[in-house]
Amino acid sequence: MKRIASNMLLSLALLTLLCVLLSAGPQVPLASAAGISEQETDLKKEPQPEFSSSQELNSAQAKMGVRTGSIQDAYTAQYLPDTSILYFEGISDMIVALTAGKIDGFMTVATRVPFILRENEKLAAFELEGPLDHVAFMSAPADFSRDLLVQLNSYILSAKNNGLFDKLYDQWFKAQDSYPEVISESELSADHGVIRYAAQGNMEPISFILGDKLTGLELDLLSRFCQEYGYGLTVTESNIAGMLAGITSGKYDLAGGGLAITEERRQSVDFTESYHSYGQWIITRALVGAGGDSGENTRVSFWSKVSNSFHKTFIRESRWKLIAGGIGVSLLISIMAGIIGSLFGFGICLLRMSKKRGPSAFAKVFIRLIQGVPMVVLLMILYYLVFGSVDINAIIVAIIGISINFGVYVGEMMRTGIEAVPTGQREASLALGYNNLQTFSKVIFPQAARHILPVYKGEFISMVKTTSIVGYIAVQDLTKVSDIIRSRTYEAFFPLIVTAIIYFLIAWILTSLLNLIEIRIDPGKRSRELKGVIE
Structure with missing residues (x-):
């Protein structure tokens, strides 16, 4: 009995110590998110990727990672037919697999590339020529959602014409010290109903988790629409598979987070007017000594790397x-x-x-x-x-x-x-x-x-x-x-x-x-x- 009680106390003490360690340390401001257009220009300079074209990947019969339910699945099959595909749940899983040598590369959207390379100096990227995706809100095939679709289409076109979208784009894609605040759900009236919105939270700065809340350019645009048209809003973070299931079953009215319009998806759901477009890039390992990880990082002490990783993972943004x-x-x-x-x-x-x-x-x-x-x-x-x-x-x-x-x-x-x-x-x-x-x-x-x-x-x-x-x-x-x-x-x-x-x-x-x-x-x-x- 005493031994069991001591084990319980020891477990509670360790759990408490872990929570204290997580809460310790200084609070730091949001990491800078420089302009995507400028970063994409830098991406073409260095570091140099291990594979620099789709032809090289096809010739090597490379192993490509694909996120389940993503548009990159179809693009990989179309542009890299000689490669083999391994499926993953998220980008972070594919990065781990890539650095461990389990895959040779993976495809992702241009907006995500600068953030990946910023955090992973051993990786490089090259642009895939051809595909250009148009991003929009996904709508459920229901009467409420169809009426909402008409109003949202009108608002998106108006935002493009009056310069509102360009303003939001600069605020989110060229943020320096912090991202702008999004209108709170509590500030919205629900005179014309409540929109149930779901989005993936890994598309910074379009849609991502900051602190413990979903935010991003897309939610900012949608919140402004709700405020103008008198809608309430509930926000749920979900993966692509969950959003598709939720939209088709009527669980959600709108879904987003950088979703691309495809003809196959149009057969089951509706889309609004596109509010943004982006190309596709392929992430692969960087060549050592060719602008990639030249070995300088190995001179950084092990504990410095651990400390930096700990701070970035838990202390930054009070994670x-x-x-x-x-x-x-x-x-x-x-x-x-x-x-x-x-x-x-x-x-x-x-x-x-x-x-x-x-x-x-x-x-x-x-x-x-x-x-x-x-x-x-x-x-x-x-x-x-x-x-x-x-x-x-x-x-x-x-x-x-x-x-x-x-x-x-x-x-x-x-x-x-x-x-x-x-x-x-x-x-x-x-x-x-x-x-x-x-x-x-x-x-x-x-x-x-x-x-x-x-x-x-x-x-x-x-x-x-x-x-x-x-x-x-x-x-x-x-x-x-x-x-x-x-x-x-x-x-x-x-x-x-x-x-x-x-x-x-x-x-x-x-x-x-x-x-x-x-x-x-x-x-x-x-x-x-x-x-x-x-x-």
């Missing part, structure tokens, strides 16, 4: 607050899903053990169905289909989905534990005058709990780690905020390592709590010291 918020969300989902899932599992267990064929068959089919569906697919079905037309917080949907999945496994554990108790125990308790409820609560279940808890602990910790996938339905849990930070810094080391450490500490603390409960229930695990006996 440690994102981590703290993510921890809270992950703990909330884990604890609520654990409680609700356990109660739900008990109900499933009762149905499964029912002597009536109907309830028992239903429970058996339900269990097999949930066990056969991947957790991430279940969450997306609940969020985009079942609750697609309902204004419900994504955290609640995550709790419901994980509770259902956890509950079916708990139900089977309970059934196995109850069946492990000898039948004679029930018969003896009934002979002593206990009714069925008293027999179950005072005789059967306490003995069954001794069989259930060891397996329950492992399943509970597995459920806690499963919460790392809730980012697929726009929940900013610990893993999701780690991805957001990586999308801004293009670094993987600190966000991933800290995320792993925090999950380990959370699992350690919760396991210690369950061990205490197990000791209270199972007499065989208690201390065998006898009071009054002295050796």
Whole structure:
């Protein structure tokens, strides 16, 4: 008991120390975002890329990284037909794969290139001749969205003609010390309804996470439109796959974040007038000694690199607050899903053990169905289909989905534990005058709990780690905020390592709590010291 308590205290102390370290250090202003047009000119000078043309990549039969659901998938197949494609969830993942030699390059939009090269001196880029994408808002095929589309088209054309868009472009693309403020959601009236807007948060400066909020040129333009036309606005950060699912299911009215117009997408969704256009660039490794990483960085001390990376990842823009918020969300989902899932599992267990064929068959089919569906697919079905037309917080949907999945496994554990108790125990308790409820609560279940808890602990910790996938339905849990930070810094080391450490500490603390409960229930695990006996 004392050892378990000391382990819990040690875990809490380590978690507290980690939070203190994250919150320490000076606050610094936003890093400069120089004009994209000027940076694109510099990109053509140096550093020199390992591959300098699409022909070289095709000849080498290179491995190309592609972000799932992006327009670069089609462009890679069209312009680099002799290369092989590996799919990734984000730009930061492809950068790690590129520097590790797992891929030879990846394609991305011109607006993102300067920020990637600014943070990764071992990489270089060259422009892909040919494709020019037009960026617009994506609209849901619904009556409200169609009316909104007409008004937004008129506003975009007006902004281009009266110089408003050029002004916004200069403010965001040529920002020096800080980005401009976007009109707050609370400042907008909802006289004509509320626009549900979702956007990807990794397209700086068009759409990105700053602090703990989504911002960027696109949101600035949309907020000004809402203010002029009397709309309210709710903002959700999501990936491309989530936005497409949300738009087609009616979960969102508008989606954006630098989305390109394609004919294939037009078959399922509507688009506004284009407000911006950009070309495609290919990121590859820089040649050593040819304007790339010439080795000067190796003379910088290891601890200086670590300190700089730590500062950029956590201290800049107070990004440690994102981590703290993510921890809270992950703990909330884990604890609520654990409680609700356990109660739900008990109900499933009762149905499964029912002597009536109907309830028992239903429970058996339900269990097999949930066990056969991947957790991430279940969450997306609940969020985009079942609750697609309902204004419900994504955290609640995550709790419901994980509770259902956890509950079916708990139900089977309970059934196995109850069946492990000898039948004679029930018969003896009934002979002593206990009714069925008293027999179950005072005789059967306490003995069954001794069989259930060891397996329950492992399943509970597995459920806690499963919460790392809730980012697929726009929940900013610990893993999701780690991805957001990586999308801004293009670094993987600190966000991933800290995320792993925090999950380990959370699992350690919760396991210690369950061990205490197990000791209270199972007499065989208690201390065998006898009071009054002295050796």
